[in-house]
Amino acid sequence: MTEIRTETVPLVDGSALRLTVAEPVSSVRGGIVVLHEARGVTDAVRGLVHGLAGDGWLTVAPHLYHRDGADELDGDDGQVQEQVDRLEGEQVMADTDTAFGWLADHDISADRMGIIGFDLGGSVALLVAAKRTLGAAVSVAGEGVTTAPTSGLPALIDAAPGLTCPWLGIYGEAAEGEQDPQIARLRDAAASSEVATDVVVYPHTGYRFDNDPDAAADAWQRTLNWFDSHLR
DSSP: OOOEEEEEEEOTTSOEEEEEEEOOSSOOOEEEEEEOBTTBSOHHHHHHHHHHHHTTEEEEEEOTTGGGTOSBOOSOHHHHHHHHHTOBHHHHHHHHHHHHHHHHHTTOOGGGEEEEEETHHHHHHHHHHHHSOOSEEEEESOOOSSSOSSBTOOOHHHHGGGOOSOEEEEEEOSBTTBOOHHHHHHHHHHHTSSSOEEEEEETTSOSOGGGSHHHHHHHHHHHHHHHHHHOO
16 A cells, blocks of 8 residues: 655755655656645645555645644635745755655656646646656646746746646636636747647636546546656
8 A cells, every 4th residue: 555654854054954754655657746736735635645656656745834843734815825925936946856856866867757746736837847847748737937936936938838748737717618818828938848748727616616526537647647648
């Protein structure tokens, strides 16, 4: 049975990065970094880590709020946004690099490394895929399409043309029959890169399309297929 555990890695700035990790019980196909949503390492994030490990991927989720001693946020939306606003782009990239380094220490090569994130993490996943060399990336409901998600990071449409690996974007339709022009712009920006890209929008589901069981199941299968196709 796949088990989840937490490891701690000391950083050069004197802080310690916590990593939630899970290893496959069978052979390892590759490694995936999971970037958490705005509320931190929630049950949903741990479920994603567990599910990916169950599919054969060595999986690691860095706790991006570790410098504030936070793992999961229970406050209202305003408090959550305050925490997000305290994130600095260079620190986020450094924490993600540490997670990739953890995978490399476990004999995972860069072309067999992927990254996925939801919400805030979905935004960062695209930005990482435009700045680092890896095998594949998936953004689920990534915010900050036309405006930067936090300080020191660009808007997604500005970063998307520079994607270095295949990228899948998964979104929900904001309202019934309402096409989000920002997502259309992101699709075009990603398509201008020199890698394979795809943007899927689930109709009539709202931003949190994962509350729709059918959409959630389809998105999960698309994610597994994307990694299976590109991490070899």
